[in-house]
Structures are given as structure tokens and as C-alpha cells.
Amino acid sequence: MVGLATAFGSGAMTNSIDDIADDAQSFFVIGTNTTENHPVIGMRIRQAVRQRGAKLIVADPRKIDLVDFAVLHLRHKPGTDIALVNGLMHIILANGWENKEFIKKRTEGFDEFKAVVDKYTPEKVSEITGVPLEELQQAAEIMAQNKPTAVLWAMGITQHTTGVGNVMSLANLQMLLGNMGVPGGGTNPLRGQNNVQGACDLGGLPNVYPGYQKVTSPEIRSEYAKAWGLTDEQLSPEIGLTATEMMPLAFEGKLKAIHILGEDPIMSEPDTNHIRKALETCELVVLQEIFPSETEPYADVLLPGASFAEKDGTFTNTERRIQMVHKAVESPGEAKPDWWIISELAKKILAIGDRKVQEADFSAWEYQDTNQIMEEIASLTPIYAGVSHQRLLSGETLQWPVKDKEHPGTPILHVGQFSRGKGLFSPIEHVPPAELPDKEYPMILSTGRVLYHWHGGQMTRRSKGLLEIYPEALIEVNDFDAEKLGLNGHKRVRVSSRRGTIEAEAMVTDRVPPGMVYANFHFPEASANELTIAALDPVAKIPEYKVCAVKVEAV
Amino acid sequence: MGNINFTINGERIQAEQGQTILQAAREEGIYIPGLCDHPALPPEGACRICLVEIEGQRALHTSCTYPVSEGLVVNTNSDRVRASRKFNLELLLSDHPMDCMTCDAAGDCLLQDLAYEYDVSEDRYQGTKHHYSVNDPNPFIQVDRNKCILCRRCVRACREVNGVEAISVFYRGFSAYIGFGADSSMDNSPCEFCGSCVEVCPTGALWPKMSLGEGRPWQVERVQTTCPYCGVGCQLILEVKDNKIIKVDSAWDGPSNHGWTCVKGRFGYDFVHHPDRLEKPRVRKYLLDGKKKPAASKRNPEKEGNPWQWVEVDWETALGITAGKMRQIRDDHGPESMGFLTSAKCLNEENYLMNKLARQVIGTNSIDHCARL
Numbered sequence: 024m025v026g027l028a029t030a031f032g033s034g035a036m037t038n039s040i041d042d043i044a045d046d047a048q049s050f051f052v053i054g055t056n057t058t059e060n061h062p063v064i065g066m067r068i069r070q071a072v073r074q075r076g077a078k079l080i081v082a083d084p085r086k087i088d089l090v091d092f093a094v095l096h097l098r099h100k101p102g103t104d105i106a107l108v109n110g111l112m113h114i115i116l117a118n119g120w121e122n123k124e125f126i127k128k129r130t131e132g133f134d135e136f137k138a139v140v141d142k143y144t145p146e147k148v149s150e151i152t153g154v155p156l157e158e159l160q161q162a163a164e165i166m167a168q169n170k171p172t173a174v175l176w177a178m179g180i181t182q183h184t185t186g187v188g189n190v191m192s193l194a195n196l197q198m199l200l201g202n203m204g205v206p207g208g209g210t211n212p213l214r215g216q217n218n219v220q221g222a223c224d225l226g227g228l229p230n231v232y233p234g235y236q237k238v239t240s241p242e243i244r245s246e247y248a249k250a251w252g253l254t255d256e257q258l259s260p261e262i263g264l265t266a267t268e269m270m271p272l273a274f275e276g277k278l279k280a281i282h283i284l285g286e287d288p289i290m291s292e293p294d295t296n297h298i299r300k301a302l303e304t305c306e307l308v309v310l311q312e313i314f315p316s317e318t319e320p321y322a323d324v325l326l327p328g329a330s331f332a333e334k335d336g337t338f339t340n341t342e343r344r345i346q347m348v349h350k351a352v353e354s355p356g357e358a359k360p361d362w363w364i365i366s367e368l369a370k371k372i373l374a375i376g377d378r379k380v381q382e383a384d385f386s387a388w389e390y391q392d393t394n395q396i397m398e399e400i401a402s403l404t405p406i407y408a409g410v411s412h413q414r415l416l417s418g419e420t421l422q423w424p425v426k427d428k429e430h431p432g433t434p435i436l437h438v439g440q441f442s443r444g445k446g447l448f449s450p451i452e453h454v455p456p457a458e459l460p461d462k463e464y465p466m467i468l469s470t471g472r473v474l475y476h477w478h479g480g481q482m483t484r485r486s487k488g489l490l491e492i493y494p495e496a497l498i499e500v501n502d503f504d505a506e507k508l509g510l511n512g513h514k515r516v517r518v519s520s521r522r523g524t525i526e527a528e529a530m531v532t533d534r535v536p537p538g539m540v541y542a543n544f545h546f547p548e549a550s551a552n553e554l555t556i557a558a559l560d561p562v563a564k565i566p567e568y569k570v571c572a573v574k575v576e577a578v
Numbered sequence: 579m580g581n582i583n584f585t586i587n588g589e590r591i592q593a594e595q596g597q598t599i600l601q602a603a604r605e606e607g608i609y610i611p612g613l614c615d616h617p618a619l620p621p622e623g624a625c626r627i628c629l630v631e632i633e634g635q636r637a638l639h640t641s642c643t644y645p646v647s648e649g650l651v652v653n654t655n656s657d658r659v660r661a662s663r664k665f666n667l668e669l670l671l672s673d674h675p676m677d678c679m680t681c682d683a684a685g686d687c688l689l690q691d692l693a694y695e696y697d698v699s700e701d702r703y704q705g706t707k708h709h710y711s712v713n714d715p716n717p718f719i720q721v722d723r724n725k726c727i728l729c730r731r732c733v734r735a736c737r738e739v740n741g742v743e744a745i746s747v748f749y750r751g752f753s754a755y756i757g758f759g760a761d762s763s764m765d766n767s768p769c770e771f772c773g774s775c776v777e778v779c780p781t782g783a784l785w786p787k788m789s790l791g792e793g794r795p796w797q798v799e800r801v802q803t804t805c806p807y808c809g810v811g812c813q814l815i816l817e818v819k820d821n822k823i824i825k826v827d828s829a830w831d832g833p834s835n836h837g838w839t840c841v842k843g844r845f846g847y848d849f850v851h852h853p854d855r856l857e858k859p860r861v862r863k864y865l866l867d868g869k870k871k872p873a874a875s876k877r878n879p880e881k882e883g884n885p886w887q888w889v890e891v892d893w894e895t896a897l898g899i900t901a902g903k904m905r906q907i908r909d910d911h912g913p914e915s916m917g918f919l920t921s922a923k924c925l926n927e928e929n930y931l932m933n934k935l936a937r938q939v940i941g942t943n944s945i946d947h948c949a950r951l
Contacts, residue, residue, distance in 0.1 A: 356857020
């Protein structure tokens, strides 16, 4: 998000699923295993290839299922995305395939950017990435000749210490080709959770109020202080902590209390052992959940929330589309919708504390339903200004920004002009991952999800069919390595990093290249995050889940 | 409107070049029955139910494959057409179980609807019947080939929609049946269990195992909502009976998925009713006793009387204790000593409230969620 915000002025998927599926002449799919993690978008890509001959380029160290539909698979080494994209842009420039008019009219910073890209000759890039020269040439040519290209990515791009640089490189690529602001083009980060877009949009980030309004801006702070019945001084002008920063501070005893809503840090954060200790050190861990998750043993208070099927409200999907969620069943026992729980808690704290709130438009917490909360959101969030449950219920489909009650929403961002005015080219250099294989830990571990499970697995492990078809963690090991390790067919392996050890069944496959293993984090008994490194991207604070060094032994 | 003029049942119609008679009729709201045709799939011409009479042509034609042309005069409901449809239905039903009274698809079955419409109630052609076993071992989809009418909707959905080609028709004539992979079970084929085949199956041949015996279409409430899994935002229809989700159906107007789903969206809903669901607020015993948090090494929550024991309490107590503790930590150590993890699984409205709780009530910007993870 930070990467795109720097380049364009706002960080979200620029295009819509429909226009990508219908209008992209080629796809550059890098760091997204789409058919397993966003299966219906994966379906749409396969349809585009099969039904109208769109050209698909997959760049991924793993031979993911989409490779079967690709004209070209660039199997670059993990953590060399910047070099790869710089190399492609070098070839595009060398052949004069760039969109000169777009660059001139709509962008800035081109010369500094070009100076860096010039250094990434195909030979040098081939050496860094391991991709053969002719494949680099072909990829650049396919994109140049089949415009627009839709660039799609997910955590395979962002979960690196160079995550922001990776994203900015892809923004550079799309500006270079002039693929921004057009149907079938754009920069399209696919969001991994049902409402991760909404959580970002509505202030669930330490640096922004709802609608990406900076907490450091005195004007914005003043506006919120007024709406919430506070003085300006009562709102913090400091950027807060990210999740990945909270845990180390909790470990040091500086963060005393944590309130966790529907998250399972024991499964989803890097370096699990460290997280366990961090939560143990906290004075108060409040967990608002639907299941006794793997984080439950570390909680002091457990508040039973409602599942998606038990409440009314909205989610925002990966293409910025706000959609209704409807109550279908009653919650079990005394479980309550989370908005009710948060409101009651807030009222109780305000009633007993010294922190005084004056009467103002939105100072109170007396919500009858989520419709009323959306009205408050619309008043305080310019990109949601025109959103209301009524409009959605009447059948309108709205993609933010929705500027007012008449505004139809924005299916494609940056048409004619970027949010920040001109698009900014950034010169980005290749930097190797934080932890590379060595003698003791000679292999690379990359992590992610599988089709049949989802994130920490709290929901999918409690779905009978999904658990039956994928009952335990599998670790992908290349056949070449399997032979070296003495694995004969299916056998258990022990994978260790400097931080932990897991044991699981090996899946011997050429999906991973030699020297790399792939593990998921769906099963607590063998979660990849026991192994992963908490090395963060310095700006986005995203952990490097896609590369760390491990050793693998047969058990 | 289109550029081709023709006539259906005496009514003048305009259509686009390349449209079939069935497509043009459907756009005009003229009903032509069919079993193998589906608006989301390419035409097949397999079931011969959509036959129509075309003036000047000797044979009847399948309207799902016959392209419109200028001046065409079509009759969709002549005696000859109706007799022919009835004959085809009688042939289909001559090798179909007459067990609508116990079939899960009853009420959601095109064959049943057409048998009713064309008054086909008995087995007119006594002959050999298939007796396939119903035993595909996969966890999601029951395959009952006895109820299959070989319309090939599933074959097309798998090939054209999901693109995995797990389903095909094996053998010919009376021996023909749908099979998976290299004529194996579904879980032994490239099938990804997206459920598209189940959704388009016009009979009870493919049915979700989780929904068997759970309720009839007319007994359920249908609630459209957004899928709780990845960020695609597929629209789903939850079928609910007695406060239980019993089936997920396609919402064809979903702007991001247009009716299609993946295995999690279609078959991964039962977590909602899992016995592990938390039903009552709980606090640790030490909190209820107003004691200091004991060392983690003392943790033995299963043991009666252990300070880490969970105690079920009412909402008033749980929220009272939580609020008191949060206020105390904020006032003793400052708002910066508190962190909030909001949820990418929860509603927009709830995320806004967590942001308001952290910023307005506590006074910290330390709020984040798993976007990075």
C-alpha cells in the first residue's frame, strides 16, 4: 500500500475484477498464487486465457497451477523481484517500447529512474534472478505487444524486506508501459482477507484515520477531535505502532495491554515463540473471538463475537467494492455482534475514566445498528462520503472513492490523472533478502496458504469437508532435494530455522525448485510461522514471510 | 437493439447477429424450456427439449444452437413441438429414478418441473435401466449417475468456467456416463471442488453432501451475503432452515463473481455451527478475584481454583472488568502502553469502531490488523 501511495497518491487495487478479466490483453502475475488464494479471480484469468486468448506471464519461484495456462513462466529466485522487473524495464527501454506520451504527460522522476534501470542489463538480471536471457526478452516483448497488461500481485511481492520497493517497481513498470487508468491494465494487489481492504480504509492502521487521512495532520486531527467531542490535544499526533512493532514492545514490557479483535497472532505473526512470550508478558490481553483460537491460552478476557452470518453490515473487497453482509442465523449462546461489544466497552471506559468527552456530533456510542455507524463513517471519511446501506440495499454497487450521495463510485482509479497529480517513478535497487541460506541452514523456506484452508485455519479447520480433504500440513520439497534427503515418496521431514522447528509430511513435487521448501501456516502443530523471521520492510513493516533460511532433515 | 428481424409465435423480434433463437427469445422474455442450456455456459444442443418449429424447415431444431437470421418464422409451442418435447422427456424419464418424494433436488429440479409441465407421470418405455452405485468418496459432492441426464452442463462449467477439465463424458450411447479425471473419483481428478458443476446441474445428479436430507428448497430462507474468506468479495446465497445454514447457492448478480465460487465459499460454511463456538464471556479467575496477574509459569487453567482458570460470566461482569482494567492501564502507564488489533474478518462498521475506541476513548494510534501478514 505504501509503495502505491508513493507512486500514485493512493494505495489500492486500481482496476476492477471485471475489466481485468474482460479487457487485459496480457497478464503479468507475480507473487500471487491466484487460483488457490483468490480462486474466483484465478478462474477469471483462466477464462480470459482460454476463451479470448489473453497472454499470461507468471513470475513465481514456484510452479503454481496458473503456470499450466501461461505462455511463459519466469522462475526467478525468491527475493529477486526488483532485479527481475528492472530487467524487463531495461529491455522495454532498449527497444523503445515505452509509452513516451504517457511518461511525458502524466509522470515525473523518469530520468533518475532510468539511470538505475540502465544498470540492470539482461545479463546482470539473468545472473541475479536465474531467469534465462531469452525468457526476459520474451516477457518484455509480450507485454509491449499485448497492451494493456494487467499486473496482479499479492503477498509474494509484499512479504519481503524489500516489499515496498517491489511494489514501486511494478508501479514503475505500468507507468512505463502507459497501462494506468485504462480498463484491463493497472496495478492490482489482491487482498487476502474478506475485509482487509475495509480494515485499512476505516482507520485500522497506526498512521491514518479513516479514509487514509494522516494522524500527523493537525487539520485532520482537529476535525476528528471536534466530531468525537475531544480537544485537539486529546488525540495523539504521533504515528502508532504496527502489529509487528507491538509484539517486541510487549515482550520488553512496554506495551501493557492489547485488545485483539478476530485475529490470531500466534498463527499469523512471524516467529511464534517470540509472540508467545510477548503476550505472556502483557498485563492484559483482551480477545474478542468466535473460537478458542491458538491465542486463547494467552488471553485474560474472552469476549464471544458473532460470525459473518450473524450480523448486518458491510465488507469492502479487493477492488474497493463495498458490499452488504446480511444476518442469516442467530449467534450461539450469548455471543454478540462485535460492534455491540466494542460500543458497550467504550461506554464503560468513558463512564469511569478521567478522559472527558464533550457532547459532539459523533462523541457518543449509542448505536442501534450498523447502518447508523455507516452514517458516521460517511460523515468523517471522504472516500466513503456517499456510501450508505440504503444505496447498497437498493442494488447500487459502489467502489470507493464515492464522493457524495449522487456519486456512482470509481471502478478504475487514476483515469486521466493520478491521485497525487503526476505519477512518480522511483529508482529502486535490488537488495537481497535479510536471511539467505548458508552452510548450517542451506535451503530457502517460503510460506503461504493452500486452496482448502485459510489464514490461521480457525475457520477452515472447523469445516468438516475442508479438513477431510486437506487434514494436515504438507511441506513441498523438490524431487531433487527429496532424493538427497533420502525421502522415498511420502515421508515426514523436520524443518528448522534459527527460530524454531516443525515436523510434517513432505509433499515431493516440482512445484518448488531445488533448494526451496514451501510450508503453510494453517495448522498449529506444524505452522510455518514457528520458522519465519521477523525481519521487516523498513517502511511498511511487513515481515519477510517469503524468504528465510532453513535446514530440512528426514525424520 | 439488434439488426436482425424475425418472428416468434407471431411476435416480431429484433436480435443481434450471432445470437441463437433461445438467447433472443430469453431476452424478449419468451419462455422456451431446456435442460442442457444455461445462460452462463456455451450452448451444447444435448437435451433436445428446446426444440422449435421453423417455417419452411422439415425437421424441428434445437433453439439453443440455431442462429437467428432475417425473416425467420419460429413457433416455440406448436402441437408438434410439444409432442416432441414430451416424447424426449418420456425417454429421459424411462431411465431416471422416480423418487422425487425423497430426492433432495425436488423443488429445485428442471426435469421435475418439465415432467409436471408436460404431464409425464409414468414410465412409458419399459427397458433397461442404469443402476449406478452412489459412492464417490469425496467430502463435498454426491455423484448420483442414475439421476444424470447427460446434459453436459457440469462438463462445460468445469472446462469453461473453472478451466480445470476434471469432468468429461465416458463411452457412448447407453453406456455413456459422466466421469472424473481419467475415469476415477472426484478427489482423484484435477477437481478443485469449486462447486460450479453442482450449481448448474439441472437434476439431483450432483448435490452437496453437506445438504443431503437437510431441507427442501421451499422450506428455506435465502439470504444473500458476502463470502467470509478471501478478498474477492463473492456474493453467496445462504439457505437457512431452523437457524442453520444448510446450503450455499450462487448469487448470479454478484459483481465480482457472477455466480461462481471456490470450495471455501461454497462448502466451507459449517464452521459457523461448530461446537467450539464461544457462547459466553469468560474471564480468568484471578481477575474475578481482583488479584494481580500471576506468573505465566503458574498457568494451569484446567485445574479447579487455579488463578488462570476460565470463569464464565455475564456480559456486564466481563465488560466491567475489562473496562476497569483498560482504564487503569491507560491512566497508570499512558495511552501509548496500549495496542489494538482490529480485524480484517470483521465488518467495516466494526473496524471503524475499533479505530474510534483506540483513538477517542484511549488516545492512542497504535491500532493495526493483519494486512501485513
